[in-house]
Amino acid sequence: MPAAKRTEPPRRIRIAHPAPVVDGGRYAPKRTVGDTVDVQADIFRDGHEKLRAVVKYKAPGGRRWLEAPMTHLDPHVNGVRWGGSFTVETTGTWQFTIEAWSDVWATWHDELRRKVEANLGEDLSGELSEGVVLLTNSGSKHPAVKEALETLEDPQATPQAKYDAALGNELFEAMEAIQTRRGKTTLDKSLPLEVDRVKARFGAWYELFPRSWGGLKETEKLIPELADLGFDVLYLLPIHPIGRNKRKGRNNSLIAGPDDPGSPYAIGAEEGGHDAVHPELGTQQDVVDLCKTAHRHGMDVCFDLALNASADHPWLTEHPEWFQQRPDGTLKYAENPPKSYQDIYNFNWDTEAWESLWQAWLDIVLHWVKAGVKFYRVDNPHTKPFPFWEWLIKEVHKVDRDVVFLAEAFTKRAVMQELAKLGFTQSYTYFTWKNSRWELTEYVNELAHGEEREYFRPNFFPVTPDILHAYLVHGGPPAFVTRLVLAATLSPSYGIYSGFEHFENVPVREGSEEYLNSEKYEIRERALDGPLLPMIRRMNEIRRENPALQHLSNVRFLDAQNDALIAYAKQEPGNTVIVIANVDPHHAQEGLVVIPAQLGLPPVFTVEELFTGDHFDWRIGGNYVRLDPGGNQTHVLRVL
């Protein structure tokens, strides 16, 4: 005897393998406002009963579950997959579940139909008597129900007349409309969905050191031009006071000269810590003003959240319990031997005072959120505890759901995935090191079509102040063009760091990924006059004009019959963009880009090169392309 007494037998319907889901519901798949969410599940039961199912969904803070119908996707192959969809209209945590039940009328209808069609001459009056009960119990006043009942209960009606009455379409629809949900079953628990603002998915970023541009007020003056160039996010390297003790000199030297400004990552001085502004850059009010101006131009300001302290950070004396002190009294500086950051101290995340430490960081972020900073590029999140980030991001989102966190973690794939799962809105990627056709194809296919597509949003940066790849060092301007087009067309979010448009590519020494005279350790004079800017402006325009470039999982790589040419199509309804890039910065390359029939294009079609305005006739099958570092290194083609 089953342990617990129940009034009705346990549910017969199983709902399994729902999607979208991340780790069985432990984490939330990500979407952006306006997205249609495709929900699927295996739905089945024992026996031959007909099933019905709906998606039930609830908006953040909503009280009511809404419903969308699900349909059986693959009945013809004896499949059990059902699908339905709904649209998410606000940011925040949505919930969804699936409800399925047995459709008593449809089951009865189907059995009767099959028996009548088999025409075995059986007496079906038992079956018809069931139908009468179902119709009567429905309580429906629908004329089709009334009419059918009259025929079924008419002793004069022929069997065929009764079958016709019972199997009528109008009757079927009337009964379906009022069906009770027999044996109704739902998922054990509803599943979450995190919905972000659209800029969490689609945006162009520009990264700069404010001190190289004359401080915050001067940076604010760049906003109209940056907006005109098509940038959505202005990302500032840390703007806080910089430690003097153990300050680093130019080119990462251990001893700073008297005028060396130090690394902005060595945060904290007598002027303050993470909630302060470096006096030479400006004031708190300047941050507020900068953000206001940016918002007025449709842009956002991104801060660099580096959880480091210089030797002069006020917290070292105010909260020694937050730091790792050695038995001999020395502090541990940040390091990943043999790499060392002698000007930076780590926090001790295992401290017993962890709660006040966590709270202090939350206060810092909320301080800047209040000032108007809605984007945070987080430095090395993979060396701080996962539970901390999960908590911090949730707490910040309680105050302002529009805040975006970009994880700067270049580490094990599983760790990068975990950070994305637990809440980081976007992530840096391995893109910077993927330069050949096969590397890019493999990696982007994984991001776009693998399990990560549900929660890991890449942001492709061709360079960062830490990473100047040998491909750019040796490839020169044609390499920069290729990398720009790849970053901006493969990933809906991409960004450049302000040396990029100048083709800056001299490393501190051969084989190093560090820049010579890196801005991390010295002030450079910068202006928005790089020779690549016109192309960048047009690239950003193209991205905005073509919805296909605003998504990731719509990419399909194409054969180009030449390993030096990478080609792919991206498609959204009514918009097909085909990109071809020469990944060889030294030689012209030619090939045949193969358009497969599955793209759904006509046999012959016209494409427009979106940078040059040229028109070409293309077709399903091979299309000749020649790309030349001396002329066009890429094609971005829109199908007309």
Next chain:
Amino acid sequence: MPAAKRTEPPRRIRIAHPAPVVDGGRYAPKRTVGDTVDVQADIFRDGHEKLRAVVKYKAPGGRRWLEAPMTHLDPHVNGVRWGGSFTVETTGTWQFTIEAWSDVWATWHDELRRKVEANLGEDLSGELSEGVVLLTNSGSKHPAVKEALETLEDPQATPQAKYDAALGNELFEAMEAIQTRRGKTTLDKSLPLEVDRVKARFGAWYELFPRSWGGLKETEKLIPELADLGFDVLYLLPIHPIGRNKRKGRNNSLIAGPDDPGSPYAIGAEEGGHDAVHPELGTQQDVVDLCKTAHRHGMDVCFDLALNASADHPWLTEHPEWFQQRPDGTLKYAENPPKSYQDIYNFNWDTEAWESLWQAWLDIVLHWVKAGVKFYRVDNPHTKPFPFWEWLIKEVHKVDRDVVFLAEAFTKRAVMQELAKLGFTQSYTYFTWKNSRWELTEYVNELAHGEEREYFRPNFFPVTPDILHAYLVHGGPPAFVTRLVLAATLSPSYGIYSGFEHFENVPVREGSEEYLNSEKYEIRERALDGPLLPMIRRMNEIRRENPALQHLSNVRFLDAQNDALIAYAKQEPGNTVIVIANVDPHHAQEGLVVIPAQLGLPPVFTVEELFTGDHFDWRIGGNYVRLDPGGNQTHVLRVL
């Protein structure tokens, strides 16, 4: 501030994607006694700390968790997968989990080693002071610890002497042996593993209608010969009293003649129901005797559990609440229109009296378990509720864990999978309809290497009393030989129904899968004298002599450069068997069976044909094979 006050910060280690697991732990993977269970998981944390991990496991009813070490499987590719194993020695539900922690000494040791090796000339006395604390706090009396402490605390010792002392291997092992489990983390919940007797995985079945062999006593006399033929399970079609009302006649005719015995699936008559024995077959004591004799010969008896009632079943009057009555008072007979079973009534699984109905079936099974019947082939389990089966199998296993349930469900893949997941020990399969090379390759690869391998144990029957495939109808004896060898060598469990060894292949009409003069509706005179029996005997011997044939997931299909030849290798340590079968029953076929280097065989090796005793020289690469319906239709080769 986090909601709940805690004394230490939340765990930093993540343990994800453990295996083996079925649907996140909702169901139990299956193993058999003596199996080594390979456990894996992704294990990682933030930062660069060194991790350690163990599998913890507990035997059924056990009180203590035992531990087995895990090792990092792919550190060289920055992977996070760890693996370990343990052996299951008894039947029942085992539990396992994974525990991981940060290894403080190894982390310290690794950082110091990297710094010393980088040889940056830094002052490492801070690092060494940490080492002293770790050694002192360990409380170890190990001489290596004592010795290292002396050097580290000796003001006269050189830095190099201190590094050598700190980084010594003996010291490392001493410290590893006594490490505390810092930041210890386990899976949220332990995972189940169902362990069955070996015969649940590996066995040869013989299926017969006892009435065609003279009843239970005569059937008992077959046991020594069946055991000698190599059979492990004797499967009896239902032996209960058969209804007279609406009894079916020969060849499924709706009207039975006076001497027609009826279908044994129309269970129940005035002589009793599912707990009774048909008086013409024998007595309850005969069942007990049969089981005793079978067990004495190492065999088991399997009953056919059909949850049907004839119109004369005692329960129809004793428990009308268990049946589906129509509004007009008629009962619903079993059907899947246009197929009808007019002699059989369905139970109403939605009855309010479901608890007494469930209990009645449990009582029936336990009645026969008590008589010695440990195997149950369950008729159409997919038309009864999933929760019922999950409960029934668990309850039976509480009484006798050796009971085996074989699901006879030919239906949607997802439903067959669900039955296997919820507890059925074995399952019938689509094998009967897979006759071409590609069909077999695809299907067996799915079963052997897909997710189902964890819980779905196939039992391959070339025929059943319900299914005579056209391949056998048109292929004749060569087709029977091929199907026997495929069933017996692809699947560890296989079975034949007693017309098979006589090459019985006449359908009731062309295009039907029903036998002419099916034993389901009439009594046939049977004896163990079929012409295929000598080959079957040898086949069973070969299966017992070759461990490779006792497992499923060790199969690897081989190219034979001819679509009419199917070839595969199965390997266990020290035993490689290569099988080639001609799936064309009409023509000789030749090909080159390609042995890949990955099998680990020497460049040239000798194989023995296990039916003929012939020896051949084979090699890595192509090996010529010719199979002829007139001579050898298959090769079963053992690598010597």
